[in-house]
Each structure stands twice: as structure tokens, then as C-alpha cells.
Amino acid sequence: MATVVDMDAKGELGFPYWTPVRRRLSPDSPFFAYGNIQRELFAKQVALDLTEDEKNQLQNLVDEDGRDIFCPIVGCGARLTFLEDFEDHYNARHAASCSVCSRVYPTSGLLSIHVSEAHDSFFQAKVARGYAMYECLVEGCGLKFKNYKSRQQHLVDKHKFPRAFEFFKKAHPSKKARQKHQRKQAIQKRGETSSKMEVEGETIDGLVSGVSRLSTSDSSPSSISFGHHHTRGFIFLPRAVKRENSTHNGTKG
Amino acid sequence: MAEDGLASHKRDPIKSSVGSVAAQKRRQNAVAVGKERRESLVRAKRLCRVGISGDSDIPLDSDMMIDEEQSILEAQTLSAVEELKSAIAFQGKGAMQKKVGALRELRRLLSRSEFPPVEAALKAGAVPLLVQCLSFGSPDEQLLEAAWCLTNIAAGKPEETKALLPALPLLIAHLGEKSSLPVAEQCAWALGNVAGEGEDLRNVLLAQGALLPIARMMLPNKGSTVRTAAWALSNLIKGPDSKAATELIRVDGVLDAICRHLRKADEELATEVAWVVVYLSALSNFATNMLVKSDVLQLLIQRLATSNSLQLLIPLLRSLGNLIAGDSHTISAILIPGREITDNIIEVLVKCLKSEHRVLKKEAAWVLSNIAAGSVEHKQFVYSSEAVPLLLRLLSTAPFDIRKEVAYVLGNLCVAPAEGNGKPDLILEHLVPLVGRGCLPAFIDLVRSVDTEAARLGLQFIELVLRGMPNGEGPKLVEQEDGIEAMERFQFHENEDLRNMANGLVDRYFGEDYGLDELAD
Numbered sequence: 152m153a154t155v156v157d158m159d160a161k162g163e164l165g166f167p168y169w170t171p172v173r174r175r176l177s178p179d180s181p182f183f184a185y186g187n188i189q190r191e192l193f194a195k196q197v198a199l200d201l202t203e204d205e206k207n208q209l210q211n212l213v214d215e216d217g218r219d220i221f222c223p224i225v226g227c228g229a230r231l232t233f234l235e236d237f238e239d240h241y242n243a244r245h246a247a248s249c250s251v252c253s254r255v256y257p258t259s260g261l262l263s264i265h266v267s268e269a270h271d272s273f274f275q276a277k278v279a280r281g282y283a284m285y286e287c288l289v290e291g292c293g294l295k296f297k298n299y300k301s302r303q304q305h306l307v308d309k310h311k312f313p314r315a316f317e318f319f320k321k322a323h324p325s326k327k328a329r330q331k332h333q334r335k336q337a338i339q340k341r342g343e344t345s346s347k348m349e350v351e352g353e354t355i356d357g358l359v360s361g362v363s364r365l366s367t368s369d370s371s372p373s374s375i376s377f378g379h380h381h382t383r384g385f386i387f388l389p390r391a392v393k394r395e396n397s398t399h400n401g402t403k404g
Numbered sequence: 405m406a407e408d409g410l411a412s413h414k415r416d417p418i419k420s421s422v423g424s425v426a427a428q429k430r431r432q433n434a435v436a437v438g439k440e441r442r443e444s445l446v447r448a449k450r451l452c453r454v455g456i457s458g459d460s461d462i463p464l465d466s467d468m469m470i471d472e473e474q475s476i477l478e479a480q481t482l483s484a485v486e487e488l489k490s491a492i493a494f495q496g497k498g499a500m501q502k503k504v505g506a507l508r509e510l511r512r513l514l515s516r517s518e519f520p521p522v523e524a525a526l527k528a529g530a531v532p533l534l535v536q537c538l539s540f541g542s543p544d545e546q547l548l549e550a551a552w553c554l555t556n557i558a559a560g561k562p563e564e565t566k567a568l569l570p571a572l573p574l575l576i577a578h579l580g581e582k583s584s585l586p587v588a589e590q591c592a593w594a595l596g597n598v599a600g601e602g603e604d605l606r607n608v609l610l611a612q613g614a615l616l617p618i619a620r621m622m623l624p625n626k627g628s629t630v631r632t633a634a635w636a637l638s639n640l641i642k643g644p645d646s647k648a649a650t651e652l653i654r655v656d657g658v659l660d661a662i663c664r665h666l667r668k669a670d671e672e673l674a675t676e677v678a679w680v681v682v683y684l685s686a687l688s689n690f691a692t693n694m695l696v697k698s699d700v701l702q703l704l705i706q707r708l709a710t711s712n713s714l715q716l717l718i719p720l721l722r723s724l725g726n727l728i729a730g731d732s733h734t735i736s737a738i739l740i741p742g743r744e745i746t747d748n749i750i751e752v753l754v755k756c757l758k759s760e761h762r763v764l765k766k767e768a769a770w771v772l773s774n775i776a777a778g779s780v781e782h783k784q785f786v787y788s789s790e791a792v793p794l795l796l797r798l799l800s801t802a803p804f805d806i807r808k809e810v811a812y813v814l815g816n817l818c819v820a821p822a823e824g825n826g827k828p829d830l831i832l833e834h835l836v837p838l839v840g841r842g843c844l845p846a847f848i849d850l851v852r853s854v855d856t857e858a859a860r861l862g863l864q865f866i867e868l869v870l871r872g873m874p875n876g877e878g879p880k881l882v883e884q885e886d887g888i889e890a891m892e893r894f895q896f897h898e899n900e901d902l903r904n905m906a907n908g909l910v911d912r913y914f915g916e917d918y919g920l921d922e923l924a925d
Contacts, residue, residue, distance in 0.1 A: 166908050167901075168827050169864040171777035171816040174770070175729040178643060178686040182770070186718045186763040190679065194600035194639065195559040198552055198593060199515050250854050266854055273893030 260290060268299075477513065478524040484510040485528035492536055500543060507537060507549035514556040522560040530557070531567050538574040544584045551575065551590035558597035565601040572598065572612055579617035589629040592618055596636030606640060610648050615640060619655045622680075625664065626673075634665070634676035642683045649688035652680075659698055666703040671713050678704075678719035685726035692730040701727060701738060702745060708752040714761055721756055721764060724749070725771040735778040741785035749775075750789045757794045765802065769795070769809035776816035780831070783817050787834050792817075796838075799846040808858050811850060814843055815865050818872075830872040839869060844885050851890040851906075856899060863891070863905045870913045879913045888914055 176182050249262060251270045264286055267274045278284050283295040285302040289310050296302040306312040488506040491499070510530065514520040530553065537550035554575065558565045568575075575591045583591075595614055599606050609615075618640065621633035641648040652658060665677040681700065684691040695701075701724070708720045728734045739746045756768035772795075776786050786792070795810045802810070818835040822828040844865075851862030866887055870878040882888065894906035 166867060166905060167860075167864070169815050169819050169868055170822045170828050171819050173729050173732070173735075173774045173777050174812070175726075176686075176770075178683060183722065183767075186722060186767060190718075193635075195565070195597045196593070196635075197515070197520065197559040198555050198590070199517075270854060271893065272896050272898070276896055 261288065264288065474521075477521045481510070481513050481521045481524040482528045484513055485525060485530050485533065488530070488533050488537075492533060500546070503537065504543070504546050504549060507534075507546060507553065511549050511552050511556075514553055520556045520560070522557050522564050525553075525557060526564060526567055531570060535571045535574060538571065538578065540577070544587055547578060547583075547587045548590055551578070551587065551594055555590060555594040555597060558594050558601075562601055565598055565605065568594070568598055569608070572609065572614075576609070576612055576614045576617065579614070579621065581617075581620070585627070585629055588617075588621060589632050592621060592629070592632050592636045596632065596639050599636060599639035603644065606642075606648070607645070609640060615648060615651055616655060619652055619658055622665075622677075623657050623661045626669070630665075631673045631676055634673065634680055638676060638679040638683060641680070641687070643687045646687040646689075649684045650690045653684055653688065653691040653694050659694060662695075663699050663703060666700065666707055671711060671716050674707060674711075675713070675716045675719060678707075678716060678723055681723040682719045682726065685723050685730055689730065692727060693733070696727055696731050696734050696738065701734065705745065705748050705752050709748065709755070714764075717756070717759075717761075717764060718767075721767050721771070725767055725774070728771060728774050735775060735782065739775065739778075739782075741781045746785065750786070750791060754790045754794065757791060757798070762803065762806065765798065766806045766809055769798070769806060769813055773809060773812035773816055776813050778821075780820055783820075783831060783834065786813070787817050792838075796841055796843060799843055804853065804855075804858075807846060808850065808855070808861065811847060811858070811861050811865070814838055815861065815868070818865075818868055830868060832872055832874070835868060835872050836874070839873065839881065844869060844881060844887075848882070848885050848887045848890050851887075852893070856902065859894075859902055860905070863902065863909065866891070867905075867909055870909060879918065883914070 249266060249270075251266070254265065268285070274284055278297070281297065283297045285296040285299055287294045287296075287302060287305060287310075289306070292310070294305060296305060307314050484506065488503070488510055491502040491506040494502055510525070514522070514525065534550045534553055537546055542550075554568055554571055558568050572595070575594050578591045579588050579595075595609060595618065599609055599614075615637075618633050618636050621629055622637060624630050637652065641652055643649070662677055662681060665673055666681075669677065681695065681704070685695060704720050704724050704727075708717060708724070711717060711720070728739070739749060753768045753772055756764040759765060772786060772791060776783055791813075795813055798806055799810050799814070818831050818838065820829040820831055847862045847865040849862070850858040851866065853859060853862075866882055869882060872878065873881060888910065891906040891910050894903045897903045897906075
């Protein structure tokens with residue numbers, strides 16, 4: 152793949168600033184895959200000897216029955232009738248495919264939901280903190296739920312989905328994965344709080360007042376929210392403080 | 405015109421010039437054979453020669469007994485090869501005619517449908533026999549028929565193509581300038597199929613010296629030979645090694661021929677030549693350099709403007725992209741804003757952006773992003789062109805991969821060329837209006853995507869907005885578009901770079917003090 156930045160112009164933030172560079176791509180870069188498809192079909196050519204009649208018949212076959220082309224995307228091999236149909240087939244079958252696990256969805260909306268629910272640790276983190284993250288699958292409904300089951304129930308009750316229906320299998324992180332995630336969080340918390348305290352010289356008082364401000368201004372999310380629920384004036388505190396709050400949920404006001 | 409010269413038993417005397425056999429009697433129709441393999445069911449629908457089953461009026465759509473037909477075909481192939489074998493062994497009078505007759509029979513079997521009985525032919529031992537028929541001094545008709553058989557064998561599965569290895573040196577030899585044109589063309593065709601198989605076979609062909617003679621066949625102005633040669637060449641040089649591309653551009657007359665064909669040739673020939681340029685410009689710096697110094701850029705642009713064939717537009721656009729990406733000279737010395745050629749290239753890229761074809765939109769955006777990575781004048785030029793409104797529209801409606809390319813263009817427009825190691829300067833005259841026209845949500849959307857590169861782009865653009873928007877508006881704008889939330893997701897992200905980037909931004913711009921003054925009452 153192309154490199155975005157030749158040299159990271161990192162400043163005091165250590166941030167790799169946007170640096171305009173020419174991007175050169177090799178001919179077998181996946182970037183060109185789509186454009187190469189038609190060419191690939193002509194990689195080898197058979198020399199046929201056809202009379203004028205046969206040529207016409209072949210032409211009719213092409214026009215009426217359609218030439219049999221097979222989708223060259225690895226693992227697909229779907230049969231296409233016209234070369235022109237390829238664009239439709241591609242959009243339908245390969246465009247809304249998950250780049251992580253290769254599952255294919257009929258709409259980009261469903262793909263996006265799948266990606267969040269199955270591959271996004273941020274999503275899981277929010278779920279764990281009690282946010283309603285599971286979106287209703289019916290376009291235009293907009294309701295969100297705290298867990299997979301309640302969304303499922305909603306689909307059945309409100310939208311008359313069959314009870315046995317499962318568009319998305321519930322993402323059950325393995326025990327190992329859960330443990331790993333918890334360990335990671337613990338390490339980060341520990342690391343961050345201690346360094347923050349030392350480096351910024353925060354006093355305990357400062358932290359406590361910061362946290363109390365957080366608790367009074369932050370409205371707890373309701374179980375069902377419509378669309379993006381973002382309170383104006385929500386204070387985004389440095390991570391250390393936020394995590395302090397979340398682990399001491401019970402003790403702070 | 406029902407040409408029966410070959411189907412019927414009326415044959416031209418051998419003495420008739422090969423030219424007439426080839427040009428008048430032979431009707432060739434190149435049919436693409438997909439690399440993915442076909443099912444036997446499909447074969448039934450393929451045009452199957454009347455002679456095989458003996459009827460003269462087979463309804464093409466009928467559900468024929470496929471297996472039966474196949475096995476008849478295979479049996480006939482087997483006997484044709486046997487026939488050839490004995491013809492070769494035959495020493496007596498009329499040996500030559502016997503050989504040609506046997507070859508012709510085999511060739512017919514191998515060229516009546518898109519799925520010739522290659523496997524049967526190979527199993528029967530066709531290749532060594534065909535190699536014998538290619539010996540020097542053989543009559544043209546014999547060479548032609550043998551090469552034709554080999555062509556169709558090579559068009560099959562990988563192992564079938566590889567079966568041609570013993571024949572390669574002879575096929576290459578018959579490309580020589582002393583060979584008759586149809587013979588040379590047929591050999592080039594066979595070799596093109598071999599080269600199209602893969603890198604290993606390509607290397608064998610190059611080592612055996614196939615490049616030069618095929619390149620020479622591309623020099624004349626017209627004829628089917630030129631087109632076949634160009635196609636074979638494109639297969640031969642497609643790498644991944646760059647040596648062949650570098651060698652090709654050095655061949656006397658090639659660069660000139662490329663220009664001539666891009667300028668005047670019909671769309672089919674121009675397409676093949678354009679693909680040659682694609683590989684030359686993608687693989688070889690030396691070739692790119694030479695191409696840029698010639699008229700090719702101009703010609704590519706002209707052709708892009710006048711053609712409407714997707715098959716041709718794709719390699720033209722790609723070549724243009726490669727030449728711009730591969731050599732800084734293109735942008736710095738040729739595509740200078742103010743020149744007519746620069747106006748023309750934007751027009752042509754806009755045409756591609758407006759196209760309904762996904763590939764043209766995506767690759768045109770890529771090309772634009774590289775132009776926008778040039779000087780400040782280049783950025784101003786692109787910014788004030790017709791392209792920007794189109795790009796903004798694509799940013800909200802197009803599929804992901806196109807949006808990503810558009811993001812590159814817009815971001816490049818907002819940042820000055822880097823000097824030294826510090827932060828590149830922002831171009832507020834572009835950034836502010838673009839953000840005003842609503843491009844920020846799309847970048848924040850990229851941050852949310854699973855694609856690391858896209859997420860990185862999104863974060864980098866957010867940084868520009870946070871840093872550059874006047875009156876401290878940046879953070880507010882980002883927050884309004886749920887940018888904070890989008891960046892939050894990287895707190896636990898496994899990608900360290902992205903995590904650091906996002907956290908860095910959040911810490912710096914949305915720290916403790918953020919929004920405090922609003923709460924103060």
C-alpha cells in the first residue's frame with residue numbers, strides 16, 4: 152500500500168502532521184484490482200476460427216444469453232452474464248464486505264452495524280459502561296439498546312421479526328479475550344494515573360473537584376436514546392480522572 | 405459470407421500464398437478466456453462446431469448431451485493427434501500435405517469453441533509433435549497451423565500453458581524478420597498467452613530473448629500483427645521485475661511507435677499500447693523518465709478527452725497517474741499551472757470524476773491528489789477548478805474507497821509543501837472554505853472506519869482543523885460533528901499509532917479547560 156507520509160513531521164506533540172506527498176503505487180497494488188479485472192479476463196486469448204455466421208451467432212449469444220464471465224475476486228467466482236453486470240455485482244457483493252472478517256452485507260448500514268458490534272473494542276467498552284449501543288436494524292427507527300437481547304426483543308415486538316431471526320450473532324468475546332481486555336485496561340489505568348499525577352502535579356483536591364464537577368454536569372444516559380445523545384457542556388476530563396470516576400462509581404456522589 | 409475454405413473439403417492448393425490463407429480464408433476471433441475455470445455446463449452453451457456432431461442445424465440453446473459431446477470431441481482429438489504422429493513419421497510422396505492436413509484437423513478441433521479439448525490433446529502427446537512441426541525450413545502453412553494449435557493449448561489452465569515450454573525457443577525464433585507476417589503473429593499470440601500465465605514463464609521468455617522481436621512487431625502503423633504484438637508485450641513486461649520494462653523502452657523505435665499509436669491508432673490497438681505504457685510507467689523509473697520527456701503525456705490527455713470506451717480509458721488514466729506519481733518532473737516542469745496542458749489535464753480528470761464508472765472516479769481522484777501534492781500554485785489551481793465541487797459531492801455520496809481518495813485531495817489542498825522537519829504550514833484560504841462547505845463530517849467518518857489508513861487520514865485532518873481554524877473555532881466544530889466521540893474510540897485501540905494520535909489531540913485540545921467558561925454560570 153502507499154505510504155501516507157514519507158517522513159513524519161512530528162512536532163512537539165509527536166503527532167504525524169498531514170504532509171502532502173505524491174503516492175506511487177505498484178501495478179499489483181490492491182488499489183488497482185478493480186480496474187485490472189477486465190484486463191485479467193484478457194490475459195489469455197483463444198484463437199477461434201469462425202465463419203461469418205458463427206461470428207454472428209456468437210454475437211447473439213453475447214447479446215441474448217450473455218457471455219459467461221466469472222467474477223475474478225478471490226473466492227467469489229460468481230457467474231455474471233454481461234461484463235457490464237460486473238459493476239452491479241461488485242457493488243452488491245463486494246463493496247459492503249467487512250474488511251476484517253469478509254462477511255458481506257446487503258447494505259452499508261448493516262455492514263457498519265456489524266463492524267461496530269463485532270470488531271470494535273470501543274463499542275464493547277461503551278456497552279460495558281452501560282451505554283445503549285445496539286442499534287435497531289430497521290432503517291429509520293433509530294432506537295438503541297443496552298444489549299443484544301433487548302434489541303432482538305424490540306425487533307420481534309415492534310417490527311414483527313421472526314423470533315428465531317438473527318442477523319448478527321451476538322458477539323461473545325472469549326473468556327481469554329475478556330481477560331486480556333480487562334488486564335489491558337487495568338494496566339493503562341494504573342500507568343496513566345500515576346504518570347499523570349506525577350507529571351502534571353495534580354493535587355488530590357484538584358482531582359476530587361474535577362470529578363464532582365463531572366458527576367453533576369454529566370447526565371447519565373437513559374436506557375433508550377434517540378440517535379447521538381450528546382449533552383452540551385459535557386466536560387471531557389483527562390483520561391486519568393475519568394477512569395478514576397468509573398472505577399469508583401459507587402463511592403462518589 | 406459463409407467462408408467454407410476450411411470447413412468444407414475444398415482446399416486451397418498449398419502453393420497459394422500463406423497470405424491468402426491467413427488474411428482471406430482464416431477468420432480469427434480472439435475470445436477472452438477467464439482465468440477462473442469453467443464448468444462443463446457452460447461448455448454446452450458454447451458454440452460447438454457443426455462438423456463434430458454431424459448435424460448442420462444445431463439450435464444453440466438446446467440442452468445437449470454435454471458429456472456425450474465432450475467425449476466425442478476428445479476421441480476425435482485423440483485420433484487427430486495419432487494422425488499427426490503418423491504423418492510426421494511418413495517419408496513418402498506427399499508427406500508435406502499429409503502433415504499440414506493432420507495439423508489442420510487438430511487445429512480445427514482446438515479452435516471451434518471457447519473451451520478446446522486441450523487436456524485430451526496434451527494427454528495424447530500433441531506438444532512434442534507440434535514442436536517437430538515448427539522446425540526451420542518448414543512451409544509457412546505448416547508453421548501457421550502448428551503455432552495456432554499451440555496458441556490455443558496455451559490459453560488453457562496453468563499446467564496446460566506450462567506444457568508449451570519445449571516449444572518456446574522455436575516460437576521465438578519464428579518471430580524473426582524473415583518469417584511471414586501471419587506466422588510471426590501467430591507465434592507472438594502463443595507467446596503472449598504463455599507470458600500471461602505468470603512470472604516464472606515470463607522470466608523464461610525474457611531469458612530466451614522474446615522481448616526484442618515482439619517489440620519490433622509493434623513498430624508498423626497498422627495491421628492485426630501490431631495489435632497482437634502490443635498485447636503480448638504488455639503481458640511480457642508486467643513484472644513484477646522492472647528489467648523488461650527498462651529494456652523495452654530502450655529498443656530503437658519503440659517510444660516513437662508508442663506515440664504514433666496513442667495518437668492515431670484505433671481504440672483496440674490504442675488500448676493494448678496504453679497497457680504497455682501502464683507497465684512501463686509503473687515499473688521502470690528509467691522508462692517513466694523517457695516517457696515524460698516525450699509527447700506521451702500530451703497524447704494520453706488528448707485520448708482521454710476524446711474516447712468513451714471504458715476499456716481504453718482505464719489504462720490511459722492509469723498511465724497518466726503513474727507518470728505523475730513516478731516522476732516529480734511531470735508536475736514541476738510540465739504540468740505547470742497556466743499552461744494549456746495543465747488546463748487540459750484537469751478537464752480530463754473532471755470528465756473521469758463525472759463518469760458513472762467507479763474505477764475512473766477513484767483513480768482520477770488519486771491522480772488529483774498527487775497534483776495537489778505539488779506546489780502552492782498547483783494547489784490553488786486545483787482548488788479553483790471544477791474538480792472541487794465534484795469532489796465534495798463524492799465525499800458524501802461515493803463508496804468508501806473513492807471517499808478515501810477524495811480525502812487525500814482535499815487534505816493535500818490545505819497543507820503547504822513541507823519544508824524541513826517542522827509542521828507543514830496550513831493554507832487557510834483553502835481549509836476554511838472547505839470546512840465551511842461541510843467536509844469535516846466525512847473526515848470524522850473516516851476516523852470511525854476499520855481501515856487504519858483512512859482513520860489516520862481522518863485524524864490528521866482533524867488536527868488541521870483544530871490547529872488552523874481561526875478564532876479557536878476548531879475544537880467547537882470538531883465537537884459538533886461528534887469528533888471527540890470518534891477519537892475516544894482509540895483510547896483502547898490496539899493500534900498504538902492511532903491511539904497516540906487520537907489521545908494526543910484530545911489531551912491538547914479538549915483538556916480540562918475545554919468548555920469550562922461556558923459552564924461558569
